[in-house]
Amino acid sequence: MKANVHFREVLNNGTGYYGLLALLGAIVLIGLGAAYFMEHNGHFVTGMNNEIVWGMPHVFAVFLIVAASGALNVASIGSVFGKSQYKPLAPLSGLLAIALLAGGLAVLVLDLGHPDRLIVAMTYYNFKSIFAWNVMLYTGFMAVVVVYLWMMMERKMNKYTKPAGFFAFIWRLALTTGTGSIFGFIVAREAYDAAIMAPMFVIMSFSFGLAAYILVLMASFKWTERELGDKILYRLKNLLGIFVGAVLYFVLAYHLTNLYAAEHHSVERFILLDGGIYTKLFWIGQILIGGLIPLAMLYHPTLGKSRAVIGWACALVILGGMAQMYVIIIGGQAFPLVLFPGMEVSSSFADGIVASYTPKLPEYLLGIGGVAIALLLVTIAVKVLRFLPESLADAIVDPHTASDAKGTAKKAA
Amino acid sequence: MTHKSEINSSRRQFLNGSAIAAGLAIAPGVMLHQVAQAKPADQAVTSDKRWGMLIDTNKCSKGCDACVRGCQTENGWGENETKSGPNQVAQWIRKVELRDTSTGFTKSLPLMCQHCEHPPCVDVCPTGASFKRADGIVLVDKHICIGCRYCMMACPYKARSFIHEDLQDQLPVAPRGKGTVESCTLCVHRVDKDGENAIPACAEACNAEGHEAFVFGDLKNPNSRISQELAKHGGTQIRADLGLNVGIRYRGI
Structure with a gap:
């Protein structure tokens, strides 16, 4: 069966390809311009302040980083869990993982107060800091996945694909645990300081990463006129449905646990009932648009088989994921710190009141620029190297077709 | 015999x-x-001392912000940040008004970096820019701060500020810079000069108003005034539940 799958660079030299390249390049340049504008003037040009210290750029950056580790799952299912149907999907999965991580890290770094001191972040380490671990986990992830891709794509090295894939899988679990722990380890804030953050981020990565993967797969196959069979696509979308459900389960467990403890009642009330934009984003964005609607779309007996519906469901999962990041990152900071339980507090520095935050244009542009960096990297890579299979038609992917043939051959023998 | x-x-x-x-x-x-008592400039600080402050909120009057203004004058923050919005301007120290919702009892107090023994800002800082001196003063090394603001996420007291714009006319005792994080230094320049006789600017301004709500001193020296007052009347830590063992103690809350 394996011999049937051929990989081929994108050969199309038409205006479509270069148009896409130019469009993404332009968005990247605009994003870089926004970052320069922010760094040159200082962060006063953003909506971020001393209360909402992480803003829209971090929503994009953390989303991209989380999605990156999830995008690698498709490859892991093939080489770690031995599902051979997924093996042709693996190179694109590794590529997308690296690209999304590069996009997310670019946004994170460009938002620093001192991006010029990146070398300091690489040379000074405080080993008690989860951020410092993440610097190593993120750069290590790139290296691990590059090696994994090499084992996969170089025929002579194929025998090492499984151990390399296994190592990459463990590494990606550590990476997302690290990302979730950025919030889980914050003792001071009501909305964070929960061990469930780490596994919740892992399951979020499964969902967001797979949604991004399916969209990129469908687009790249359509635009390069390659055949994408229903069987593999339906497998992927059913898997996405499971992940979307699992995210909902973790969100439920997180909020139920908080609701049980009286000390967390006020923060729960803020997110679930009267938090204004955060409550709306939670119920409409995260739960409805990012959870229940795509679940219904993916599992609908007839609609769930339509490619347009599958594509839209993936897009909604991504939008809902962004809303979830916004609620976690911004909502968690907007809720006032509780310094004097049982007391009403007021001050010249907004103690006791919900912090206000309105993201400004440069923040959006920087975030969108990060998405464009990821897509630009994928667009260039699929043209330069053989990441995409020539075809994923049912007959090529489906093992049953192959095993039928084997069965016939055995009988004949 | x-x-x-x-x-x-x-x-x-x-x-x-x-x-x-x-x-x-x-x-x-x-x-x-x-x-x-003062430490020669070429000698490293040791853990023989732990600097702290006791703030008697009974002596602190509502509406008085002499300590805040004293700190601003001493360290030069707040007024030269003309472009930053209200919540973007630095706040090394602020006055907080408390009101007990059940009894109506009110209280006013100054809040700044609490100089924790186990500071969360130091734990989370990726480069080690956020650090605690051996004598307990928590500071930011502006040379290796990359401006990630994780310390601000981690601080339970909202005591840290990020500099949102270019600054002019900085004071030699408190170098500051766009894109880095800063907070109360416990007037470390005065402490290094005068040791146990030092008076941080906030306390000095409070004394000048005649309130004398602040007592600065060495928490490890049982004969220091701060230790004796704490031994006699006790003191409260804000968010003692976090187990940070802060260096700033309060009385009357």
Whole structure:
């Protein structure tokens, strides 16, 4: 069966390809311009302040980083869990993982107060800091996945694909645990300081990463006129449905646990009932648009088989994921710190009141620029190297077709 | 027997003599040590001391912000940040008004970096820019701060500020810079100069108003005024539940 799958660079030299390249390049340049504008003037040009210290750029950056580790799952299912149907999907999965991580890290770094001191972040380490671990986990992830891709794509090295894939899988679990722990380890804030953050981020990565993967797969196959069979696509979308459900389960467990403890009642009330934009984003964005609607779309007996519906469901999962990041990152900071339980507090520095935050244009542009960096990297890579299979038609992917043939051959023998 | 007592008396004399000699030898050191509480500039700080402050909120009056203005003048923050919005301007110290919702009891107090023994800002800082000196003062090394603001996420007291714009006319005692994080230094420049006799600018301004709500001193020295007052009347830590063992204690809350 394996011999049937051929990989081929994108050969199309038409205006479509270069148009896409130019469009993404332009968005990247605009994003870089926004970052320069922010760094040159200082962060006063953003909506971020001393209360909402992480803003829209971090929503994009953390989303991209989380999605990156999830995008690698498709490859892991093939080489770690031995599902051979997924093996042709693996190179694109590794590529997308690296690209999304590069996009997310670019946004994170460009938002620093001192991006010029990146070398300091690489040379000074405080080993008690989860951020410092993440610097190593993120750069290590790139290296691990590059090696994994090499084992996969170089025929002579194929025998090492499984151990390399296994190592990459463990590494990606550590990476997302690290990302979730950025919030889980914050003792001071009501909305964070929960061990469930780490596994919740892992399951979020499964969902967001797979949604991004399916969209990129469908687009790249359509635009390069390659055949994408229903069987593999339906497998992927059913898997996405499971992940979307699992995210909902973790969100439920997180909020139920908080609701049980009286000390967390006020923060729960803020997110679930009267938090204004955060409550709306939670119920409409995260739960409805990012959870229940795509679940219904993916599992609908007839609609769930339509490619347009599958594509839209993936897009909604991504939008809902962004809303979830916004609620976690911004909502968690907007809720006032509780310094004097049982007391009403007021001050010249907004103690006791919900912090206000309105993201400004440069923040959006920087975030969108990060998405464009990821897509630009994928667009260039699929043209330069053989990441995409020539075809994923049912007959090529489906093992049953192959095993039928084997069965016939055995009988004949 | 006589022989024995002779030996004993000579031994007594010897011991007395040695004790006096030793006393004379050590005394100047002890005396000088007491005089020279300040640490020479070329000597590293040690953990023999832990600087802290006790704030008596009963002496702190509502509407008075002398401590805030004193800190601003001393360290030069707040007024030269003309482009930053209200919540983007630095806030090294702020006045907080409390009101007990069940009894209506009100209270006013200054809040700044609490100089924790186990500071969350230091734990989370990826480069080690956020650090605690051996004598307990928590500071930011502006040279290796990359401006990630994780310390601000982690601080339970909202005590840290990020600089949102270019700054002019900085004071030599408190260098500051766009894109880095800063907070109360416990007037470390005064502490290094005057040791136990130092008075941070906030306390000085409070004294000038006649309130005298602040007591600065060494928490490890049982004879210091702060230790004695704490031993006598006790003191409260804000968010003691976090187990950070802060250096700033309050009375009356």
